[in-house]
Amino acid sequence: MKKQLLFFGLFGCGVAFGQQNSSYGTLNFTTLTTSGDEIFRFQPGYISQLQNGSTFGTTSGNRWLSFGQVTQGGQTFYGQRFQYDGRALVTGYTNNSPSNPRIEWIHSGGASAGNLEFRVASSFTGGASDLVASMTPEGNTYFGTNNSLFTPLSPRVGISYNGRAGLEVISDGVLTVTDPYGIRIVLSHNSNVAKGLESSVSVGETSIAVQGKAEGVANSFGVFGITSTTTQFGAAIYGLLPSPGPNLWAGYFDGDVFTTGFYLPSDAKLKENITTETNILDRISLLNPVSYHYKKMDGQNLPQGTQHGFISQEMAEVFPELTRDITKPVFDKDGKIVSELSFKAINYVGMISLLTEAVKELNVELTAVRQDLDEYKANEVVRTQLFQNPNVIIGYSIEQNVPNPFDDRTSIRFQLAPGVETATLSIFNLNGAFVRDYALEGNSGEVEILASEIGKGMFIYSLNQNGQEIISRRMMVK
Secondary structure, eight states: OOEESSOSOSSOOSHHHHHTTOTTSOOOBOOOOSSSSOOOOBOSSEEEEEEESSSOOSSTTOEEEEEEEEEETTEEEEEEEEEETTEEEEEEEETTSTTOOEEEEEEOOSGGGOOEEEEEOSOSSOOOOEEEEEEOTTSOEEESSOGGGGTTTOOSEEEOOSSSOSOOOOOSSOOOSSSOOSSOOOOOOOSSOOOSOOOOOOSSSOOOSOOOOOOOSSOOOSSOOOOOSSSSSOOSSOOOOSSOOTTOOSOOOSSOOOOSOOOOOOOGGGOOSOOOOOSOHHHHTTOOOEEEOOOOBTTBOOOOSOEEEOOHHHHHHHOGGGEEEEEEEEEOTTSOEEEEEEEEEEOSTTHHHHHHHHHHHHHHHHHHHHHHHHHHHHHHHHHHHHHHSTTTTTTOEEOOOBSSSBSSEEEEEEEOOTTOOEEEEEEEETTSOEEEEEEEESSEEEEEEEHHHHOSEEEEEEEEETTEEEEEEEEEEO
16 A cells, blocks of 8 residues: 555656656747846646656656646645655645645655655765654654664654754743643553653663753742542552662652651551560660751751751661661752762651550559559558557458459458457449448358459458448459
8 A cells, every 4th residue: 555654646647747748749838038047937837857667657667757736636736756666755835735835755665665864964076964864664753863773662753862962842032822841742542551751761870761850930840740530540650669779769859748648558468477566665765865957968958947856876776677778869950970978767657656565565554553552542541540540450350352363253251359240341442432342240251252243453342340441451353
């Protein structure tokens, strides 16, 4: 099938095309004028010349050229055509789009078609020239001197270069249009994966695939990403680190970072060797929280003002897994590395679970202290009463409950003063609130306490006779 790159069928093929003004036919021209520089004038039509072959055809072996105006295929063309062995180059205008001059390359396709080349030369007599652009039979257009770079990629438009910049878009002056674009890419597709822009830079000391710099009066964004809200997974900016390394990062921000949400992977199915944190409080107590100011350093945009945190070297002695050594490059204004900076950093997010465990351990200790204090306060009341009535305990006794602590039931042995046959065993919680009374019968005996009757926790039980607390002890229900 014939391949036409710019437009179709400006000059038809056939013998009649070249016979109108052939050198062995009748020549139609006007007389020589007598004014100006004009020396010869043809009547309207076209001039043709047969270089090779017997007809003005379009197959191999037919070589001819024509100049002038031709009506063919429902349109009128004015220009020139060069036919060479099944290929043609046409330049000029057509009445279908008279305001747009064009260059048309006509060929039958395949390797024999070759490439349409654009060349420049510095000599009128020499044969050497430089290739600056070429167009393939498939319609791909390459700009540059080395089109082999694109094999086998075959992009629709490719740019190769031997200098510093492969493509520069420079606005000479201030643009006055609304929302100008240096480069705009609009791509609609039905394939599985499509990329509006792909940049790959390799080899050399430093490779930067994409560098953005914005300088606005009100707002500046070096990189601005937007993603669809209806997609299954979307990320306005996605950084991928194929494998972790000691100084590799999927994202590195040299300066303050603000986010309206922050998440880290924490699903159990992503983890192994899970161990409950224990005995953290003692290690936490070894840390030394400090306030400080960052130094102003070249190549490091550190926050200003008073900061609160830890010293990495001290953290490394207690929790070395929460620290990391970092070496970052220092760039100049053109993006060239001029030096490097090494320092230590802390994973403050990792401190959250440690501080949580420390709070839990501290809460256990605090609960025990509170229980001891409440018991002390309760017994202090009894001690005060006994001190005020030193003779009241003569002949009375109450033993420690067995077992203690207990989770089902326990027994308490008692002894009353001679002649006393009834008394009361009262149960109180550590806040002094009354829980239950047990009647004591006989001068001595044993009373059974059920956990289901009083509940769980720490309790005070007291021997009472005629409303007077005589002896008190503590018991615990698990």
